[in-house]
Amino acid sequence: MLKKRNHLTLSLIAIAISFVVASIVMLLSGINPKIFFLSLFRTMTGVNLQAIGKENFFNARYLGEFIQISLPIMLTGLSVGFAFRTGLFNIGAEGQVIIGGVGAVIIGVLFKLPWIIHIPLAILVAALFGAFWGWIPGILKAKFGVSEVVVTIMLNYTALYLGNYLIKALPGSDNQKTVTLASSALLQSDFLRSITGNSRLHWGFIVVILALIIYHFIIEKTTFGYELRAVGFNRDAAEYGGIKVSSRIAYSMAIAGAFAGLAGAMLSLGTFDYGRVIGAFENYGFDGIAVALLGGNTALGVFFSGLLFGGLKSSQSLMQASGIPLEIANIVSALIILFVAMNNGLDYVLDRLEARKRKKNETN
């Protein structure tokens, strides 16, 4: 889907233009963009540039929160990226996050186990629930040729309502949330909390690091990953080359769903310690689209762009506190997607220009 004309350069251009456009929006509405950049910097480093030299210029809490918020976004980025690699568009990460989270909550509420079994089981079930939710559009695409884009959109809403229903149906739940999960299932850590000024940072970062490595390994190092990429490049050629395209499509969506399901586990077992009834989407899946696109669907790219979007997301509270509407962070995220999408067009324009130049040279 994305061409390989120096993706990094094009991405950096997209980020730069997005920040410029957002700054213009801020200037036009009478807000100093400097505050925006200071807030973003402070969120991502913990350093308050305006208080350098003073006693409390560094606050580790910002850093902890920033990493904590980036974790699920990196996982949804991997989810969308994995599907992209097979030429599929997984808009359904949003729903897969919800269903995966419900899976983790079920294990956390219903079981009493030693932590060494309980945590891995809850995480595994979250991945399996997410994988199932991703497999549905995959198998429908593979067997019936139904557009995965529309099916995943529909499944997002189905997941929203089904998830709320299941959360409410668990023993002890009220209309807002479940009971507190068994502490043996939680990723939360007093140690991580204490070194980051009481942030919500949790052990989930280990899961994310493993997921990044597994993603890289499957896509780049295995025959299976090679087949997936072949399907993504050219479905017909892959079929001709003896690859079972339809089964690869179903697998790819299921694995994509598993990554998103893990993001659900991060939220249910790490950020919170209970299952929540949610009134609307929380945009983890949609952020994942941005992360995957900007990161060029590679593990390393997803890591860095996950940090950028995590920073934007977690800087919102600070921005609101400094008098900038927090939506500016969403505006920047959306602009980045738009400009990355345009970059593909830019790539095309550059191709055309080069072709024209070559023609000119030939006629001369």
Next chain:
Amino acid sequence: MKLISSIVTLSLIYATPIIITALGGLYSERSGIVNIALEGIMVVGAFVAATFTPLNEAVFGNWTPWIAILLGALAGGLYSLIHAFVSIDLRADQVISGTALNMLSLGITVYFCQIFFNQQRTKTFNRGFVKTNVPLLSDIPIIGDLFFKRMYYTFYVALALVIITAFILKRTRFGLRLRASGEHPSAVDSVGVSVRKMRYIGVLISGLLAGLSGGIMVLTQATQFTAGSIHGIGFISLAALIFGRWNAYGVLGASIFFGFSQIFTIFSKDIPLLASVPAEIFKAVPYVLTIIAMLIFSRKNVGPKASGELYDVSKR
């Protein structure tokens, strides 16, 4: 009887924005451009209409909501041009462009709510559209109760748009060209009609209609604009478009059914058999049905053939 007539009336009221937006999607998809930004365009239309209304109620009186929805339509049209430019001229992936516009719409509208009104919502308006009994027609027994009492006039606007759309797409030269751009663009090109122009028009009309519909939705179902004003109705419209098999009258039927499933939870409490079914199940109905419908249609190729594909003149 009273229960049935209020179910029908309310279904039609809730179906109104779905019908209009789905018709918008019909123009766009028929021209060959997938437009999943319908949701975001509705948000923009709703924001503009809901911002205009409280500030101008005193000036324009009863005409305010009508002017507001026209401005909403205009804003939606302008906003959709971004999608047209990015996906037609810059050849970006249409689904990605649509996703970006959906995200951008919520960011930009709530941002300007904060700038204009210092809160995350617009100022409440005194009144949007008012439910009316249609003179004469509402006196007809039964039919009057069902379709013409306590209705918003905007429903009849939607109905008219269905008829006009069906006529334009099936019976006019423009409609034929638009449909051909989505089925077989190179054929359109070969007779000297610009595919690019037809697709621009298709997307623009979808933006105008989705913007109009967003305005209508906020002025009939709310008292102000918030981030939750549209809450997925743009995607339900996309579902209605597919469930209605890319056809204006099909869209009408599907939209009314989805409107019904929106309001059903209000009434299910009064119906003994259904009172025990949780509200979430009814809310999920339109989405699940759409997936099932897609499965049933999957062998029949009912959608526009070239929809979502780039048209590259140089590859003809």
